[in-house]
Amino acid sequence: MSDAPVISVRGEAVLEVEPEIARLSVHVQSQESDRRRALDALVDRNERCLELIRSYGDAIERLETGGLSITPLLKYKRRDGDVRAYQGTVWIKPVVRDFAVLGELVTRLGDLERTYVHGPDWDLRRDSDVYARAARQAAQEAVARARSYAGALGARLTGLVELSDEGLGRDAGGPVPVRLAAAYGTAESGGEPEPIDLEPALQTVRAAVEARFTATAPDLDA
Known part of the structure; x- marks a missing residue:
């Protein structure tokens, strides 16, 4: 040694x-008294959300659906009861590479009916x-x-x-x-929202x- x-x-x-890159979490929801109407509304809102994201082309590095659920909401929480409504949720996960469009995309997504946006979460590849x-x-x-x-x-x-x-x-x-x-419902303003500064x-x-x-x-x- x-x-x-x-x-x-x-x-x-x-x-x-x-x-x-910047990661966003987008939750699209619907709530109707009828299960089928809740699902149809969710499909329509999900497609509008996806179309908006895809319209940014190469600025979007990746686009994934994280999950989908249709949940019955009961009248009584502590015991079985009649269903008062059905709530649908789709989780969409866009990854943005072009930060120049990020503020505009976030505000436009937030302006969609029953759509929730969380982010951006800044990251490295x-x-x-x-x-x-x-x-x-x-x-x-x-x-x-x-x-x-x-x-x-x-x-x-x-x-x-x-x-x-x-x-x-x-x-x-x-x-x-x-x-x-x-907001729950259609936006009153007909114009595009102002981009948020990020x-x-x-x-x-x-x-x-x-x-x-x-x-x-x-x-x-x-």
């Missing part, structure tokens, strides 16, 4: 970058090169720190024993997401590594 001195260090990198950049900077920090320690002892690094990744972390800062709810929240990416290096014998008499 080698008796060469070993220097153990931790390297860390913290990057603050602009978000790459899973394959973003920011993560790799943070990991490289953390490793470089570990090397620089080990060299600094070795230099302080009059030694120099000779090899790498081990490098372990502590993983990547995310901290999303910025304002609380906007929540908009459309400022992208910086994304904080953290990476950390632990490393062990061998070094020459220190010059403790220097």
Whole structure:
């Protein structure tokens, strides 16, 4: 077993970058006394919502339906009773890549009948090169720190024993997401709503590594 001195260090990198995408949660609802009418109304409102989102073309990176439900609402909550209404809900999850249209899209969605908008949730793509950049900077920090320690002892690094990744972390800062709810019924104004001003929240990416290096014998008499 080698008796060469070993220097153990931790390297860390913290990057603050602009978000790459914005996620929205859109809930479209209907409520009618008849199950079929509730379903028909939900289908119609869902299609209008999807048409609006799709009209933004390439500005939308992804569009998914998260789920659909038709729920009977009872007259009495604590015991079985007659159904007073049926409530339908569709959950739509658009991902927006072009922030220039985001404020307009959010307000237009919020202006639709019985439509609820939650967001935006700012994010990075899973394959973003920011993560790799943070990991490289953390490793470089570990090397620089080990060299600094070795230099302080009059030694120099000779090899790498081990490098372990502590993983990547995310901290999303910025304002609380906007929540908009459309009124029950048709909007009184015939014009388009004014776009809301949305400022992208910086994304904080953290990476950390632990490393062990061998070094020459220190010059403790220097």
